[in-house]
Amino acid sequence: MPPEKRSSLVVSSLPLGAPAPGVSLQAWLYQSLREAVLGGRLPAGAKLPSTRALADHYTMARGTVQAAYQQLLSEGYLQSRVGSGTHVSEVLPDTTLHAGYVQRKVVPNVEPQRAPPSTPWVERLSAIRPVFGRRAVTPGSRPFFPHRGDVSAFPVDLWRKLHIQQLRSSRLPSLLDSDPSGLPALREAIAGYLAIARGVQVSAERILVLSSVQQGLDLCLRLLVPEGEQVWLEDPAYPGARQLMQVSGCSWVNVPVDEHGLRVEDGMRLAPKARLAYVTPSRQMPLGGEMSPARRLELLRWATQSGAYIVEDDYDSEYRFIAKPIPALRSLPAADSSVILAGTFSKLMFPSIRLAYLVLPPQLVDSFTRALALMARHANSLSQEVMATFIEEGHFDRHVRRMRKLYASRADALAEAAHRHWRGLIDVPPIRAGLDIACRLHVADEAAAYAALLEQGVDALPLSAYCHAPRPPGLVIGFAPYEEKAIFESAQVVRRVLEGLPGR
Structure with missing residues (x-):
């Protein structure tokens, strides 16, 4: 998130001694401000108070504060933008000094630091860099970042009402x-929506509301797959x-995908006794x-015969x-007893709504409900009430149809x-x-192309980020949040960058 969007510092929350x-x-x-930055x-990115506010708080001349700010600005610890105030620099002038200072700093009256926990789960977690929170991306600001809709087209006034x-x-x-x-x-x-839009006939008692598909998959791995x-x-x-x-401790097997979807025969050859299969059959992620x-x-025949479960992530369908x-x-x-359908409102509404659902086979309802009650209590009740009304009054259906038309026009613009x-190229x-859309890239070095595009403000993701087995170079290019003018302008930037790469 840009520094100007972060909350301002409350002066009283940072006593300087x-x-x-x-x-x-x-x-x-x-010296006090510099040590607060280094420590x-x-x-x-934190926003500092105005020179007048800081001067009033510490009962000193405003010129004194201005002089201290100016010195920190000149040394690179602070940065100033017209109209947005003064902020701590995103990159400090001497990160080595920063690290050394933190190591030498003595804090009195604090308990001795304890070693971080060491369990198999923690150890496995330390080996990954979670894909969530990779960086804050505002839809529309960094073409062509994928997997995001246009939140500016959401009916905010209606939602507020x-x-x-x-x-x-x-x-x-x-x-x-x-x-x-x-x-x-x-x-x-949700049951009514699934019957009409997804062809799924299910009673409401078989539906579990949670905060994300990620949470639903976590439940499935915990409850259905022994370590x-x-x-x-x-x-x-x-x-x-x-x-x-x-991090769950399961042994996952990478099953190839072709133009017809997951290659079930390869899965049966590689792991015939697998306990679960995770698939995106309606729109494969990311191809x-x-x-x-x-x-x-x-796939259903294998699950029935082996006693396995299928997690169907209804991604972008x-x-x-x-x-x-x-x-x-x-x-x-044949899917009733073996398929767990996972869906989310994050793509259809807006990401921060944090509402998703699982459609469970009858034998799993009780155990999954008990687990969710223990781990998370329940999803946000107020959001659930509003979402239910949004669907019941027909707003949801109208919104999806309108966004489908909008995204189709932007897909045409990208093409x-x-x-x-x-x-x-x-x-x-x-x-x-x-x-x-996943695209073939006619550049030998995918990583170099991605880095060069990123440097020029284009944030399409490399296809290799989704793959285990090597594939030809590619990019996953988003189009939904971007207006047609931005798509055409950014396409020209992409062309200039790729044409300038060595050995193309």
């Missing part, structure tokens, strides 16, 4: 704890799923294809541009921009659905 005898106020203020009490209605005194019970499996009204609304047992994972695959499997009917039946969305794998009659500017396949 008293000046030492014989030290000028300017020298004391400069981490003033983190990178529904929240206000829910906060009337007669409805205040929604602020209390609720059923760990989810509010009945929302589960009924060391095998799990099928698509290759390429959603990186968040791979990382969860890595974008659909699992063929024959593969779906083959609703945004299909060429025809009606493909029915979910869970809609097939046109690629035709004009990327011939011989990037092959963009037909875009049938989703928020992004």
Whole structure:
């Protein structure tokens, strides 16, 4: 997040101590602020108070504060922007000095530091860099970052109105704890939506509301896969799923994907006794294809015969541009006892809504509900109430249809921009659905291309970030949050960068 978007520092929350005898106020203020920066009490990007506010707080002349700020600015510890104030620099002038200072600093009256915990879970966790929080990305600011919708097109005024209605005194019970499996009204609304949009006929009692698909997959791994047992994972695959499997202690098997979806016969050859398979059959993540009917039946047959479960991540399925969305794998009659359907509102609404759901086989409902109650109590009750109303009153259906049309026009814009500017550089396949598209890159060094594009403000992700087995160089390019003008302008930047790479 840019520094100007972070909350301002509250002066009283950073006591600087008293000046030492014989030290000028300017020298004391400069040294105290510098040590606060180096010690981490003033983190990178933190906004400092105005010179007037700081002077009033410490009862000193404003010129004294200005002089101390100016010295810190000149040394690179602070940076100033017109209209946004003074902030701690994102990159300090001497990181070696910073590290040395922190090591030497003595803090009195503090308990001795304890060693960090050491358990198999912690040790496995320390070996990964979570894909979430990689950096804060504002949709629309860094083309062509994938997997994001256009939050600026969301009906915020309507959402605010529904929240206000829910906060009337007669409805205040929604602020209390609720059923760990989810509010009945929302589960009924989800069941109705799934019947119409995904072809899934299921009772509300089989639906579990939670905060994310990631949380749902974590539950599945904890409850269904003993440590060391095998799990099928698509290759390429959603990186968040791979990382969860890595820390869970299961033994995941990378099963290749082709134009027909997960290669079930390869999975049965590599791990015939796997306890679970994680798949994205309606729109493969990240390649974008659909699992063929024959593969779906083959996958269900394997799960039934082996007693395994299938986690169907219904990723990006609703945004299909060429025809009606493909029915979910869970809609097939043979799927009732073996398929766990996972869906989220983060892509359809906005990421921070943090509402998702699992559709569970009947034998798993009780254990999953108990586990969720123990681990997380329940998802946000107020958001659940508002989401239920949003669906019941028809706003959700209208919003999805409107966004599908908007994203289709932007997919067309990307295809046109690629035709004009990327011939011989990037092959963009037909875009049938989703928020992004995996493209073939005609540059030998994918990593060098990604780094060069990133330096020029283009944030498409390398395809290798999703893959286990080597694949030809590629990029996963997002288009949904970007207006057509931005798509065409950024396409020209991409062309200039790639044409300038050595050995293209």
